[in-house]
Amino acid sequence: xxxxxxxxxxxxxxxxxxxxxxxxxxxxxxxxxxxxxxxxxxxxxxxxxxxxxxxxxxxxxxxxxxxxxxxxxxxxxxxxxxxxxxxxxxxxxxxxxxxxxxxxxxxxxxxxxxxxxxxxxxxxxxxxxxxxxxxxxxxxxxxxxxxxxxxxxxxxxxxxxxxxxxxxxxxxxxxxxxxxxxxxxxxxxxxxxxxxxxxxxxxxxxxxxxxxxxxxxxxxxxxxxxxxxxxxxxxxxxxxxxxxxxxxxxxxxxxxxxxxxxxxxxxxxxxxxxxxxxxxx
Numbered sequence: 264x265x266x267x268x269x270x271x272x273x274x275x276x277x278x279x280x281x282x283x284x285x286x287x288x289x290x291x292x293x294x295x296x297x298x299x300x301x302x303x304x305x306x307x308x309x310x311x312x313x314x315x316x317x318x319x320x321x322x323x324x325x326x327x328x329x330x331x332x333x334x335x336x337x338x339x340x341x342x343x344x345x346x347x348x349x350x351x352x353x354x355x356x357x358x359x360x361x362x363x364x365x366x367x368x369x370x371x372x373x374x375x376x377x378x379x380x381x382x383x384x385x386x387x388x389x390x391x392x393x394x395x396x397x398x399x400x401x402x403x404x405x406x407x408x409x410x411x412x413x414x415x416x417x418x419x420x421x422x423x424x425x426x427x428x429x430x431x432x433x434x435x436x437x438x439x440x441x442x443x444x445x446x447x448x449x450x451x452x453x454x455x456x457x458x459x460x461x462x463x464x465x466x467x468x469x470x471x472x473x474x475x476x477x478x479x480x481x482x483x484x485x486x487x488x489x490x491x492x493x494x495x496x497x498x499x500x501x502x503x504x505x506x507x508x509x510x511x512x513x514x515x516x517x518x519x520x521x522x523x524x525x526x527x528x529x530x531x532x533x534x535x536x537x538x539x540x541x542x543x544x
Contacts, residue, residue: 268292269448270327272318272336272351275303277407278366281441282335283311289445296327318347321354328358335444337366338386340379348386356395362455364447365390366440369403369433369460369512377502387458398447399458402440403433403512406463406532411544412483415475419468420486424493425504428469433462433512436527446522462514464529471529478533481542 269286273279274295283293287308294312297303307313316323328334334355338344355363367383375381390397409415426432443461447454466474468485476483493501520526 266290266292267332267448268294268330270314270331270334270336271295272334273338273366275306276337277405277437278337278402278440279335280306281437282444283307283441285438285441285445286335286448287311289449291445291448294327294331318344318351321350324351324354325358328354328360331358331360333362333364333448334360335364335366335448338383340382342382345382345385349389352386352390352393352395356393361396362448362451363390363395363397364444365397365399366444367399367401369401369462369514370506370510371401372458374506374510377499377506379499379502380506396451396455398454398456400440400443400447401458401460403435403460403462403514406434406436406527406529408434409471409475410536410541412542413544415472415483416486419472420488421492421496421500422468422504422507423485424488424490425508426468429467430508431465431467431470431511432507433465433514433516434529435461435463435514436532439463439523439525439527442523442525443519459519460512460514461519462512462516463519463527463532465516466529474529474533478536478538478541 269291271279271283271293274283274297283295286293294314295307296316297313298317300313300315304313314327316327336351338348365386367387368380371380371383371387387399408418472483
């Protein structure tokens with residue numbers, strides 16, 4: 264593997280951290296955009312280049328992209344971030360980057376009833392309009408959402424307001440998001456110009472709870488919410504849960520396993536969880 268320099272935007276978030284790990288483990292050099300390096304330096308492994316800057320500063324963004332081979336970026340769900348993303352992409356084109364990998368969200372290209380998904384969609388469309396080498400990855404829900412007993416009870420309880428017990432939904436580990444980014448950068452001939460929804464497993468609420476209880480030797484059950492709770496949820500949550508029920512994620516998990524032989528199933532991911540930590544959270 265060539266010692267190519269990849270700029271990572273969104274480096275302090277969960278996806279960014281997984282991407283940095285995957286790329287560094289495969290010989291890439293990393294330059295991470297960070298607003299306050301002194302506060303987050305401990306997050307990064309040795310050898311990473313920490314670049315102090317901000318998405319609102321075009322001058323610093325030009326320097327950020329200087330001499331880089333590629334760019335990975337993930338943005339928050341906001342109109343402001345969407346605008347910053349467009350500026351970043353214009354500068355990436357100006358800098359003649361050879362490969363851009365954008366992490367969007369599963370379903371963004373086909374489902375328009377989740378407002379904050381639409382910000383991701385607009386960045387996708389802008390990226391494709393620029394005539395630059397790109398890969399768009401669309402992760403589904405995180406397995407890590409269920410990394411604690413408390414959050415699992417709450418999330419399965421809320422999901423049960425919208426989903427039938429046997430309705431399946433897809434999940435992916437953060438580790439595999441990083442792996443797919445590395446795979447895209449390492450195989451540009453195959454992945455440039457492609458859009459890929461990514462997931463590692465598909466299961467129902469019943470199956471998810473059964474698997475977690477088998478791991479922990481406890482009887483964890485969804486938190487009971489009255490039916491009217493669904494009408495009291497924030498708009499963003501109502502839209503997302505409705506998407507899960509009406510459309511849902513549609514990643515080709517079989518095909519993804521061909522690309523990523525180490526793709527984690529939910530069982531694989533659970534085997535990495537410390538049971539005591541899970542139960543205490």
